[in-house]
Amino acid sequence: MPWEPVGNHPNLNERTQHLLKVLVERYIRDGQPVGSRTLARDAGLDLSPATIRNVMADLEDLGYLQSPHTSAGRVPTARGYRLFIDALLNVPPLDHREVEILRRRIDQPVQNSAELARTVSDLLSGVTRLAGIVMVPRRNVVTLRHVEFLPLSENRVLVVLVLNAQEVQNRIIQTRRPYSAVELNQAAQYLNGQFAGKGIQQVRETLLRDLRETRDNLDRLMQTVVEMAEQTFEIDPVGEDYVVAGQTHLMQCADLSDLDTLRQLFEAFNHKSDLLHLFDQCLHADGVQIFIGEEAGSSVLQGCSVVTAPYTVEGQVLGVLGVIGPTRMAYDRVIPVVEVTARLLAAALNDQD
Amino acid sequence: MPWEPVGNHPNLNERTQHLLKVLVERYIRDGQPVGSRTLARDAGLDLSPATIRNVMADLEDLGYLQSPHTSAGRVPTARGYRLFIDALLNVPPLDHREVEILRRRIDQPVQNSAELARTVSDLLSGVTRLAGIVMVPRRNVVTLRHVEFLPLSENRVLVVLVLNAQEVQNRIIQTRRPYSAVELNQAAQYLNGQFAGKGIQQVRETLLRDLRETRDNLDRLMQTVVEMAEQTFEIDPVGEDYVVAGQTHLMQCADLSDLDTLRQLFEAFNHKSDLLHLFDQCLHADGVQIFIGEEAGSSVLQGCSVVTAPYTVEGQVLGVLGVIGPTRMAYDRVIPVVEVTARLLAAALNDQD
DNA sequence: CTTGGCACTCTGAGGCCGAGAGTGCCAACC
DNA sequence: GGTTGGCACTCTCGGCCTCAGAGTGCCAAG
Structure with missing residues (x-):
């Protein structure tokens, strides 16, 4: 089991x-x-x-x-x-045809992991007629693939980071002095040449620890590099987050017809911290996990159950997905759907890399 | 009025x-x-x-x-x-202190326009205790600021586009043949040198109309440029979309306590097309507009009113924001809030550019 | 045009009743 | 001892009635 x-x-x-x-x-x-x-x-x-x-x-x-x-x-x-x-409970395996349908919907080409999460979340909610959730956790290993700096105005620089396979992040940083496009370009080239393919943790350490203290002795290029890098790699770039879909399904199940309960539940979806805490716990259990009512640790989940499964690529846990619905749900169907979806998502991510 | x-x-x-x-x-x-x-x-x-x-x-x-x-x-x-x-109705102007509070919340630094939309949407919903909506429309004039190509695998290339002030978009395109990083880099440099600051519409036309027909006579670099550009600028890159916040407030107002009505409304929020249609109409009316019940054109809005205002930068309409709530809402308060928020958002966008 | 008076109507809460469903317990049975 | 039929008991739910309260429409008088 x-x-x-x-x-x-x-x-x-x-x-x-x-x-x-x-x-x-x-x-x-x-x-x-x-x-x-x-x-x-x-x-x-x-x-x-x-x-x-x-x-x-x-x-x-x-x-x-x-x-x-x-x-x-x-x-x-x-x-x-x-x-x-x-x-x-005996859980029948999912029909081959159904697996195929799931596979086809997951294997559609997508632009980024956020979009994939949304697709899968929609899928889960559509198939189970419950609320679907897909969590994208903070990865332990984030690989820098490419970095680009663009001057915006006087002291503001737009940073574009390409991470892992195809994750694009952008942020705006404030600089101590204005930089020209050429300077920024050189700094980016240096970072790309030196650190592309390296773990971001490693970049941070190497660059900042080794160079910061000797800043005064550095040439102009390296000073630029250090100032940029300081802010670029400051915070962990891939935030932990999740996507919910099909909340409206929960409004149809008679068990949760109490408007106030429902409102609290929806607010929990927006608030996120409670559910993130729950999902964190699931990250390192392997296979499907089920929380019944307040077992999940939050009183807003009264009358609800949560069925989750982590998805992994090459043995590394990437995230958790699952559904939330009334405790009175068809577990014999929901469990295999969640299980198979987790496997398929893992496979899709594997192909993509 | x-x-x-x-x-x-x-x-x-x-x-x-x-x-x-x-x-x-x-x-x-x-x-x-x-x-x-x-x-x-x-x-x-x-x-x-x-x-x-x-x-x-x-x-x-x-x-x-x-x-x-x-x-x-x-x-x-x-x-x-x-x-x-x-x-x-007589609409009293908003208290100075309240305007200040709004201003402070809108002027916080943000990373991109999607995040700003979310912030403002939250703000609207928080202040009015209704559902807040901020729409970011497809802009007529989209300026290319910077483009970058990164090889992902054999025939797949990651395109990173920086548009307008600070909007970053990324997409993956399939190419006819594999390209090396160097080739892609050269193509990007050419495009940046030639077209940065130009309207994207113009880029598309110039490049594709002039060059495509003479493709066979082009050197290798320009062939690469054309193939990349074809797919990069193919579709209009900034999709029309909106952000809803505070839907749960609608569950508290007695007028909409009917669970089924509410569900349909929430589904409309997810479905988007109905509401987008409505907001499109508001784009070119200046000032606050109010739709009562089915005036908005959709039967799911029975019992609801929509209060909207467009926001503009330098005379150009950038989008629409507003709130949705029960028809029985405090218009004398909601109207000035929506109006002022639109002005403040416009100002914030203006500063940012 | 305004007003007081008055009969009328409708809702909503409370109480009553009976049908139906299901229980717990007990004594009898295998 | 486990199993069974019988039986009294309890509880809900819907229907029905009643009554107070609120508000109306109309009319005739000011």
């Missing part, structure tokens, strides 16, 4: 487990509390409702089920979902 | 207009249908409720008011809001 079992569950009767499984499946399908009569019919065990009732009462005592009120059926608790997912 | 009067309204009694004004103001404040007794108290005219009732009945006949049901008070119709905004 790719997701780690969290709760520790006392031994449950084979039959009891089966009944829990059927109940959860039924509830995920219908969204209605499941009564003993219904469960008796569905379970295929040839037991009377009365027997079922006894089992259900036990499951309620153990915290796997609860009833909304006396005379409704039962509904799984978070603990119930947990056991279901850890031990009872 | 900056917004254009749309409906043509028959002569209304001075007193009748005053009563409509007070009613709309009251309704905007409370959100409750206004009855004759309330209006009589609020209007300050020393009239009895019975008289007010007669006037209200007239206004209803003329289509300015309606009652939700027999024994509720009256509510303005779209037509009523229209008249209110066109002729009755």
Whole structure:
């Protein structure tokens, strides 16, 4: 099992487990509390409702089920979902044709990783009819490919950085004195000649540590180089961020119909820090991970589940993707979709480099 | 008045207009249908409720008011809001201190126009507690500042374009044959030397029309230049787009509490084409424009109003910004905020160039 | 034209009732 | 001892009624 079992569950009767499984499946399908009569019919065990009732009462005592009120059926608790997912759920592999459809949509040519993230996020949300999320983390190793300096006005210079395979970043820096286009060009040429293909961490260290202290002895070119480099490589250039798509799907699922809950959830999407924290945790677990309700650590995720998977290229984790939806979601379908999408995205990134 | 009067309204009694004004103001404040007794108290005219009732009945006949049901008070119709905004509303200028606060938030240094759009959009939504929108349109005149080609793999080249003041664009193009870094560099140098500062339209025409037909006679460098340029300047590089912020505010206003309406609205934000169409219309009206409900041309905007203003630099319209909220919004506050924000954004862009 | 009076209408909250669904418990059964 | 049918009990939900409150429209008088 790719997701780690969290709760520790006392031994449950084979039959009891089966009944829990059927109940959860039924509830995920219908969204209605499941009564003993219904469960008796569905379970295929040839037991009377009365027997079922006894089992259900036990499951309620153990915290796997609860009833909304006396005379409704039962509904799984978070603990119930947990056991279901850890031990009872069987996840069918995705149909070949479906994999193909996913592959085709991911393999379309894109301009940059942000656009790819958006595409994949759209895809996840479209296929699952939930909210899709793709995170692009801060990479540990960022390779400098090319740098360019353009004078904007008196003391402002536009820096264009090409990183990794094809990531383009630009920023504006303030300089201590005006630089001519020629000076800037020479500085860029020097940096490109010297450091293209090197890790940006390494560039920073080599350049700044070695040269800064001897600044006064440097010729004019190298002084330019140092001043530019100081600001260019100052902060880690690839920020950690994510892309959400299909939030509106969440407005359609009956479970989250409470407007206020929904608003808080949407605000969390914009706020980002909570979710980034969650995804950071997933970065180094391999395979699909599932968080049920407040297991995710944030109270705004009440009633929601998060299904995530990291994607890796050459063993290095590049990011996490996943979906957010109501806890009552079709895990048997969502899990393989998330899993396969992560693999396909990894493959696409691999080809691209 | 900056917004254009749309409906043509028959002569209304001075007193009748005053009563409509007070009613709309009251309704905007409370959100409750206004009855004759309330209006009589609020209007300050020393009239009895019975008289007010007669006037209200007239206004209803003329289509300015309606009652939700027999024994509720009256509510303005779209037509009523229209008249209110066109002729009755007085818009107080924004407080100096408030303008200063806005200015300070807009004048913060930013990296590129997309980031600025986001900042301003956030600002609009924060100040008005509605959804803020900033559109960056396709500019008519796009100036090439700098171009750079980097070989990625066999037949793929990364193009980095610096446009206008500081806009950086990048795209990947497929080439017919592999090019070396040196070749690409020469081609870029040629283009920069020849065309930096020129309009991109002009570059395209000059280069492609004049040279393409004589391709066979060109030297190797110029052949490279032509192939690169063909794809680099093929499509209009600055896409029309907008940024929405603070959508969640719309979930809090009682008027739009219908989940389904809200969902459709949010989907419209993602879909973009409807709203882009609307904003295109605003591009060349000067000053604040207001669309009430379906005046905006899209049925998803039922119950919503849109307040927009274009922002210009040196007489050239650069884009449109505005807010979307329930029709029952505090126009006397929203209008000056939108107006001032547009001016401040224009000023900020002007300084930046 | 304005006003007070008055009958009328409609909503919304609260209370009541009955149907339906499901439970818990118990005694009987295998 | 696990399983079962029976049965009383509880709770929700929709329909129905009622009543107070708010606001209207109309009319006749000022």
